[in-house]
Structure formats: C-alpha cells, structure tokens
Amino acid sequence: MAGKIDARLAELGLELPTAPAAAGAYVGYVRSGNQLFVAGQIPIWNGEIRHQGKVGGDLTLEEGQEAARVCALNIIAQAKAALDGDLDRIVRIVKLGGFVNCPADFTDHPKVINGASNLIGDIFGEKGAHARFAMGAGSLPLNVAVEIDAVIEIA
Known part of the structure; x- marks a missing residue:
C-alpha cells in the first residue's frame, strides 16, 4: 500500500528516479539517530547526467531551477532507499x-535553489519547510549546474 507521500507524488504527476550510487x-x-543526512545530489536521472554548464552563462535561470528540482527528487529517492x-x-x-555552478557575477543563487525548495514544499507541505543555504561555485562535479544536500528528521 502506498503511503501519503507516495500518493502526493502521484497526485503531482512526479516519479522518483533510482537513487544514484555514490560516485566517490x-x-x-547516513542515518544517525532520528536524522538522515543525504549526500550532495546532482541532476542525474537514472544514470543520465542532465543540466551541465553554468547557470547565468550556458543555462538560463529556469534551467537551473529544473536542475534543482531533479536534485530534490534524487534527495527524496535517497531518503526512500534509507527508509x-x-x-x-x-x-x-x-x-x-545548495550550490550553483555559475559565473562570478551571478547573484540569483536563491532563485535557482527555490526550484528544489518549492518542490519539497509541494510534496511535504508544512513538513517540507526547511532552513537552507544557496551559494555560487566556480565549478561542480561533472560540470553539473546544481548540487544539493539535505538533513531530514525521521521517525
């Protein structure tokens, strides 16, 4: 039987990718007590790297937000595997x-990471309201646009 969050994902027309294997x-x-620490997730979908390049250079803000959404879905996939x-x-x-691969003069990091934050809110409702940081990076692994990690409280 699917749970409430699985039902919410279906209601939103979202599917989860397979949780990516660690690349290093x-x-x-890592589960520690009632906390789950999810390693930085990149925009990879079932083994296919998506959204490579610098946001604000090679990619638009909207493409950066989509990369952040893919990262959020990977975070949820990792949580599902852990739980x-x-x-x-x-x-x-x-x-x-959240880390955004971008040129030095790019300043819309929060708007990019909102792609993940808004999706998490849509899925989890009030339980999805979270603290956050969003910053720029001169480069990211595999030249991906975004990398996001998470801390999750679990029962």
Whole structure:
C-alpha cells in the first residue's frame, strides 16, 4: 500500500528516479539517530547526467531551477532507499544546502535553489519547510549546474 507521500507524488504527476550510487569515497546517505543526512545530489536521472554548464552563462535561470528540482527528487529517492521505501517516516525536511555552478557575477543563487525548495514544499507541505543555504561555485562535479544536500528528521 502506498503511503501519503507516495500518493502526493502521484497526485503531482512526479516519479522518483533510482537513487544514484555514490560516485566517490562516500555513501549516498547516513542515518544517525532520528536524522538522515543525504549526500550532495546532482541532476542525474537514472544514470543520465542532465543540466551541465553554468547557470547565468550556458543555462538560463529556469534551467537551473529544473536542475534543482531533479536534485530534490534524487534527495527524496535517497531518503526512500534509507527508509526501506516508507517516505511517511519523514518527520521534517530540516535543511537543504545548495550550490550553483555559475559565473562570478551571478547573484540569483536563491532563485535557482527555490526550484528544489518549492518542490519539497509541494510534496511535504508544512513538513517540507526547511532552513537552507544557496551559494555560487566556480565549478561542480561533472560540470553539473546544481548540487544539493539535505538533513531530514525521521521517525
């Protein structure tokens, strides 16, 4: 039986990708007590890298926001894997940390990461209201546009 969050994803017409495997000497998530730490997620969809380049240069703000949405879906996919498929065990999305690959004069980092924040809010409602940082980076792994990590409170 699908839970409330799975039903909400379906209602929004969203599907989750397969949780990406770690690409280095780390794991995709760590559970510690009632917290779940999700490693930085990039805009990769079932093994296919999407949204490469600098936002505000190679990519538009809107393309950056879409990259952030893909990152958010990967965060949720990692959480689903960590919670044995039960997303209803998420008590709160506590914090997102967002990095935007952009030129030095780009200043709309928060607007880019809003792509993830708004999606998290749409899916989780009040439980999705989170603290956050959004900052620019001169480069990101694989030249992706965005990377986002998360801290999640779980039951």
